[in-house]
Amino acid sequence: MINPSLLEIEEENTFSKASRLVREYKEAHPEKDVLSLGIGDVSCPIVPPVIEAMHKAVDELSDMEHFSGYGSYYGIDSLRQTILDHEYSSFGFTRDEIFVSDGTKTDSTSILELFSPEAKVLVGDPMYPIYRNGALALSRRVYEAPLDENFVMEIPEEHYDIIYICSPSNPCGNAYSREDLQRWVNYALKEKAVIVYDNVYACFIQSDVPKSIYEIEGAKECAVELRSFSKVASFTGLRCSYYVLPKAIDTKYWKERTINRFNGASYIAQKGAEAVFLPESQRLIQENIRHYHENISYLRESFVELGYEVHGGIDAPYLWIRCPKDMGSWECFDWFLKEMDIIIVPGIIFGRRGDGYFRVSGLGTIQNSQKIMERLKRHEEGR
């Protein structure tokens, strides 16, 4: 009676398989100093004003005068208001359209519960694999669209109901331009489709691309935008995210669904999230982002110097690199691991068309990156 859709999640090409191979390699070679370019986690700690706000929240839970029990299903009102004021008021949204949650991974596919189970779901190939696999866990029909030469999902000729766009992109490291997004919004309006716009890397944008899909005309009628505190504020372990569900799509049924499926994000994480918007937090967070940009630039230049075909890394913390010597993704993963004790992420994890590429993360430390790139250079010179 196991959900047959779960059987479609192919273990053959997953992060789990990559982790298992690394673990087996480390166990077989305990003396090796294995270094990773694969880490999607952050390397900057949480900034002091946020830490302080969370200590205060912990204290509040120790006496009934300040205790917070069950909160709003949709997030603490003051946090929703703060998000609205800082990120979305210029688009004419109201607080009622902002929902706080406990992580974009969950949100990205839980939103499917709002729509008919018959909805045809379109994801990119390659793209963050959670959309496909999460949609399968929810027994949705998932289809894959190829990317064009700029790693932008091609507009299909067929009808789809739900379109996933991840921009700035994991794994390709690019961001969709205004024109790219306008084409997709036009498609969605024509097809009465909904775009699920995963914008968790917005804080890394440096070039002149939209920082929100709502900069695009018509997007308020067809797009849900997902954001997170994970990367920008190092909340990866804390779990706090938010999304905009415009009234034009629905809020009534979604509220009823959410009352019945969720009890709010953790109070302490939400109070921390509120403090993320304090001016001093924002100043410190910008320093962290600068650190990540320096790191990814260094990695980018180093790989280019070594003759690799490198994409991304300007508006997102990822590089999307073609495997050398026409290797497939897993072969390349093996080569890096066994020849150099370096972990990369095989592109095929993100879809079949990702084969022949690998992903490098810029979220690590520059010290780690320098060590890795020196090792790679020595290896190339030694050939």
Place this chain on the structure above:
Amino acid sequence: MINPSLLEIEEENTFSKASRLVREYKEAHPEKDVLSLGIGDVSCPIVPPVIEAMHKAVDELSDMEHFSGYGSYYGIDSLRQTILDHEYSSFGFTRDEIFVSDGTKTDSTSILELFSPEAKVLVGDPMYPIYRNGALALSRRVYEAPLDENFVMEIPEEHYDIIYICSPSNPCGNAYSREDLQRWVNYALKEKAVIVYDNVYACFIQSDVPKSIYEIEGAKECAVELRSFSKVASFTGLRCSYYVLPKAIDTKYWKERTINRFNGASYIAQKGAEAVFLPESQRLIQENIRHYHENISYLRESFVELGYEVHGGIDAPYLWIRCPKDMGSWECFDWFLKEMDIIIVPGIIFGRRGDGYFRVSGLGTIQNSQKIMERLKRHEEGR
């Protein structure tokens, strides 16, 4: 394109409607001192050792040497081990069968993602309405079974795939006996069905009924047990729960599902949860539980004294009371609110067969209860 199942969640009989009516009444009568017997939230704060553990966890997030980012999808290993050691080791489970999550409300219906969307889901009528409504959000086919005279769900003659049992029961305040549970386990084994056993009120059990469904022979082959830190440790705002998914049902596909749908409970909440099992925490928590028992006993005796037909309140923090004068649930709700400024929960919220009853919560303070019961007595005397 709204999920048609969501339209089946009837706003007519929901907590939301009750809250709205209360809000409207308070707005129309700002001078009234409205008191509640409906509160499902706790009235004891979090105990000091847990507070201390959470402060430590907050501090860890402030420097990279101790920072915890993305954690295990299934919970921190040490927490899973602690839960296993304290609650489940005697049943022969392993840590791999314990999953930590962010709330039983979500868990109770997310577990349906493991099973075929064609699965026939059976809930009790009356029963905690989240199972029905959450299953609808997941587009499952939901059926309702009546309860017998002891408020135990009757064994059906037909086949069902997933059976929800809430024991100790919300809203009926009773707990299933060994014999009741053995009958249900036998049914599940015969029908190859799965029991989702919501056991979040286990800490309130006083009489000789099973504290876990795994005390029942055969349950390890057919039952998932859900537990939470919400009521026992006042984690209602923190969000941390756990459940046992026995290997005999599945853990492989569930792990793959969970990797793709969840990123773990909040680190601080999990570190707090670990400290719940410290001896000093347990001692203080038992004092809180004693407080709740005193409160519910007082309420029980007071209602009995006034001639009400009262059920439950021994093994669960709820009383299930027949409405006086053959009133329907909403009529009775209105009567308490408008005549006495007292909030009760209409039984029909828990299912059509709950009409004619109301639920009283014992999770409030004894001071509040005394004030309410004195008001009720005065009103009865004045008639």
